Amino acid sequence: PPGFVQSSCHSRIFWMKLNKLLLQGKFFQLEINDPHAGPVLLDEKLASRCGYVLSEDVWGNPVFRASVLGCHVTNEADELFSLTVNIKVSSFSSMRAAVTYTYPMYCSYSSWASREIVCEENYMEVSVKTDVPAVSNDYTVAWMSALPETQNVAYQLWQLMFVSPSGRKRITVSDAAKLGYSFNNTLSRVYLRAPYRSNESDVSVVSGVNMNMVTSTSMYRQRWLLLLIDTTVSCPVDGISFTDTTLTWTVPSVIPTLVLQESTFLSKNILMGVDDQVIVNPEEKSYFLEHNETHIRITIPIGAEGGKLKSSVSNGVYGVIYSIDLFLEHTWTDADWQTTKYTVIKSITTPFMPQIPTVINNTLPEERLFNVAFGHFLPDVSLVAIAIGNVPFTLREALHHGFKIYETPFSNRTKGFILELSFDDPYVLKEYVNRNETKYTLLVNYTLSVGPEMTLYYHSAEVECVIADIELPEAVGYCDEENLYLAIPTFGLHQYWNLYLGNKLLNRHVALTNGYLAATNSTHLILQIPLFAAGVVYEDVSFQKIKARFDVALRKVRTMETLQMFSVSCHFNSSAFIICHPDGTIMVSAQMKTVPAIDMSKTKLRDSSCKPREYNEGHAFFKFHVTTCGTSVRFEGDHIIYENEISYEKETLPGQSIPTITRDPDYRLTVLCYYRARETLVLGAFASDPSTSPPFGSGTMVPGSNIAVHRRIRQALNVVSRVSKDKYFVEFYEPNMAILKRPVEPVFLEVELKDQSPDTELYLENCWVTRSLDSNSTPRWNITVDG
Numbered sequence: 001p002p003g004f005v006q007s008s009c010h011s012r013i014f015w016m017k018l019n020k021l022l023l024q025g026k027f028f029q030l031e032i033n034d035p036h037a038g039p040v041l042l043d044e045k046l047a048s049r050c051g052y053v054l055s056e057d058v059w060g061n062p063v064f065r066a067s068v069l070g071c072h073v074t075n076e077a078d079e080l081f082s083l084t085v086n087i088k089v090s091s092f093s094s095m096r097a098a099v100t101y102t103y104p105m106y107c108s109y110s111s112w113a114s115r116e117i118v119c120e121e122n123y124m125e126v127s128v129k130t131d132v133p134a135v136s137n138d139y140t141v142a143w144m145s146a147l148p149e150t151q152n153v154a155y156q157l158w159q160l161m162f163v164s165p166s167g168r169k170r171i172t173v174s175d176a177a178k179l180g181y182s183f184n185n186t187l188s189r190v191y192l193r194a195p196y197r198s199n200e201s202d203v204s205v206v207s208g209v210n211m212n213m214v215t216s217t218s219m220y221r222q223r224w225l226l227l228l229i230d231t232t233v234s235c236p237v238d239g240i241s242f243t244d245t246t247l248t249w250t251v252p253s254v255i256p257t258l259v260l261q262e263s264t265f266l267s268k269n270i271l272m273g274v275d276d277q278v279i280v281n282p283e284e285k286s287y288f289l290e291h292n293e294t295h296i297r298i299t300i301p302i303g304a305e306g307g308k309l310k311s312s313v314s315n316g317v318y319g320v321i322y323s324i325d326l327f328l329e330h331t332w333t334d335a336d337w338q339t340t341k342y343t344v345i346k347s348i349t350t351p352f353m354p355q356i357p358t359v360i361n362n363t364l365p366e367e368r369l370f371n372v373a374f375g376h377f378l379p380d381v382s383l384v385a386i387a388i389g390n391v392p393f394t395l396r397e398a399l400h401h402g403f404k405i406y407e408t409p410f411s412n413r414t415k416g417f418i419l420e421l422s423f424d425d426p427y428v429l430k431e432y433v434n435r436n437e438t439k440y441t442l443l444v445n446y447t448l449s450v451g452p453e454m455t456l457y458y459h460s461a462e463v464e465c466v467i468a469d470i471e472l473p474e475a476v477g478y479c480d481e482e483n484l485y486l487a488i489p490t491f492g493l494h495q496y497w498n499l500y501l502g503n504k505l506l507n508r509h510v511a512l513t514n515g516y517l518a519a520t521n522s523t524h525l526i527l528q529i530p531l532f533a534a535g536v537v538y539e540d541v542s543f544q545k546i547k548a549r550f551d552v553a554l555r556k557v558r559t560m561e562t563l564q565m566f567s568v569s570c571h572f573n574s575s576a577f578i579i580c581h582p583d584g585t586i587m588v589s590a591q592m593k594t595v596p597a598i599d600m601s602k603t604k605l606r607d608s609s610c611k612p613r614e615y616n617e618g619h620a621f622f623k624f625h626v627t628t629c630g631t632s633v634r635f636e637g638d639h640i641i642y643e644n645e646i647s648y649e650k651e652t653l654p655g656q657s658i659p660t661i662t663r664d665p666d667y668r669l670t671v672l673c674y675y676r677a678r679e680t681l682v683l684g685a686f687a688s689d690p691s692t693s694p695p696f697g698s699g700t701m702v703p704g705s706n707i708a709v710h711r712r713i714r715q716a717l718n719v720v721s722r723v724s725k726d727k728y729f730v731e732f733y734e735p736n737m738a739i740l741k742r743p744v745e746p747v748f749l750e751v752e753l754k755d756q757s758p759d760t761e762l763y764l765e766n767c768w769v770t771r772s773l774d775s776n777s778t779p780r781w782n783i784t785v786d787g
Contacts, residue, residue, distance in 0.1 A: 009107035014066040015276040033084035058308035058323040113341040119235030126233040127191035162200040192231040209239040264335035274306040359461040368423040375416025387445035389427040477568025543614035580673035584626040606630030724748035
């Protein structure tokens with residue numbers, strides 16, 4: 001077929017290349033057409049013995065090379081050479097039903113050097129210019145016709161002598177052929193072809209390069225004539241080195257076994273080539289050819305023109321391999337051989353070079369669009385699948401879903417894959433961060449097909465983008481005569497943030513328990529908080545006036561970080577109220593509805609010294625602490641109840657034995673404050689004289705672990721007191737341990753009655769704090785006095 005075969009002839013080598021595209025899915029064999037015996041199947045053993053090479057170029061095209069001195073080459077006067085090859089192609093590995101293409105090749109080569117050496121991949125060949133002994137100087141037609149006979153006789157009389165470390169060995173040509181050698185003579189030359197690493201070969205190091213050497217002498221004996229020809233051959237077997245960016249091929253300039261008189265050595269010409277083409281100006285292709293007295297060195301940048309980079313996967317790692325087919329031709333002269341042409345053909349492949357792909361984040365935050373480039377890859381890599389957020393997609397499915405995936409070229413003849421998708425895609429992870437930002441995270445898993453072997457390679461990437469796209473809500477507060485209101489936008493509630501009342505999540509249950517009313521519309525949550533509901537802070541309380549505030553905190557759902565405090569604060573007019581502060585302060589505005597009216601200045605609490613702070617004709621304002629003014633305490637269920645009483649002190653005339661009749665009415669108003677038993681009641685305990693306090697206001701308190709209280713009936717009660725480390729009453733200090741507290745720090749004291757009798761009640765009569773372990777020492781700070 002057209003374009004199936006290309007051939008050329010260079011440096012007395014037949015070159016033939018087959019187009020791999022026309023062999024896809026097929027099998028092929030080569031047969032060498034012997035002019036006398038017909039087709040001979042080419043195999044490895046025949047190839048090395050007869051001067052043939054069958055391999056692939058860096059692009060995967062089958063390449064066949066043959067020496068013009070090969071076994072089946074037709075030789076015309078050592079100038080014209082021809083070789084016919086049969087190319088058999090079949091769709092079956094058994095080669096049945098094969099189609100045969102016969103391809104003849106021709107080569108003209110007349111500029112023979114006195115000695116020519118070829119170092120091929122699988123054989124070494126040396127040919128030496130000489131004449132087969134002739135019977136006459138009269139080159140007549142008769143002599144020429146008799147020459148083949150003379151050559152046959154000469155062949156039978158040739159012998160070879162090998163010199164190796166094991167000694168000398170002389171064998172006939174036919175025995176040498178059995179060892180893989182090929183020896184013959186042409187009209188004007190004698191040649192020896194030898195395999196690498198034979199028993200008769202030796203390896204020596206020349207200028208740092210290992211050389212495989214066969215030292216031999218070809219002998220021709222016929223009666224009175226003895227002809228000795230040096231057929232020694234030496235070829236490099238290594239000399240390749242690599243860096244991350246280059247490969248270097250080194251060949252010795254002077255090979256001692258081939259140049260016996262080094263002082264007469266003179267290098268005449270050095271050529272390099274790629275494939276079958278001579279490179280006249282290597283520097284134009286970034287090749288570097290240098291030589292000195294000891295070395296010839298060719299340096300090739302990895303990835304340079306003429307070679308091929310191939311993608312590969314090794315142990316799950318992506319990388320590349322670079323291959324190039326080089327040849328070197330060195331011509332020199334010396335006193336023994338006049339001219340030697342030394343040709344080395346070398347296919348070089350680098351080791352696996354890992355190339356970690358890069359992920360380039362070209363995301364466009366202003367467009368809310370991820371743009372991710374994944375590269376750099378050679379053309380032999382293709383994207384076959386992708387997973388977003390661990391959800392796999394084929395390319396067809398990904399495009400159908402709305403992902404945009406396409407290839408993009410890069411400047412260094414590589415390519416990459418671009419992935420575009422929106423921040424709002426459901427497979428993009430979203431996390432609320434900082435105050436008003438969202439972190440968008442794209443998790444990508446790429447699946448690629450690598451190289452001609454189509455090895456699968458997997459690579460994961462994570463791309464993040466943080467943008468300020470969240471607007472923190474702003475609450476609006478207002479009040480009516482009896483309630484405070486907060487209107488809070490519902491956007492982001494429970495998704496990004498929650499509302500907290502102190503340390504409690506403000507949910508529907510808490511709102512109902514505290515007496516709040518909650519209503520929502522399409523945009524806002526509206527909280528209605530009664531003036532005297534739990535959670536209201538009373539900033540200022542005076543006679544018939546209350547300044548009240550209600551606070552809720554806006555906190556992050558995940559971190560509990562407080563972002564905003566929503567507050568509403570208003571002034572209220574109230575003629576009658578009672579306020580029970582968490583610190584135990586009670587404020588009462590009492591309205592006196594009596595007939596006749598009484599003098600409000602003469603009202604009092606149980607302790608008659610506790611008078612109203614403010615009053616007028618119809619109201620009195622009291623402010624006192626639960627530990628003063630005769631306030632009593634009792635327990636009901638899970639509540640502690642503090643009770644006092646506002647009463648009117650009637651006037652009587654002094655000095656008389658019987659009461660005076662008065663029109664003043666009886667007036668008693670009971671004041672009750674309820675506290676949950678497990679909630680903390682913060683009671684102040686401060687030194688009355690600051691000068692008696694320690695430098696840092698420290699004090700000590702010693703709680704008793706078990707206290708037996710004896711009542712009138714002399715029954716022993718089991719009472720346990722403990723001091724908690726915090727307000728949650730989960731962790732407690734060890735009994736009888738000194739606890740260091742500053743005067744301003746709260747003390748969390750728990751006293752528990754262990755008796756099960758329903759008729760027994762516990763009252764904490766006196767509790768105080770001292771500076772030392774002696775409970776009777778001074779100064780002393782009271783917590784409770786007389787219950």
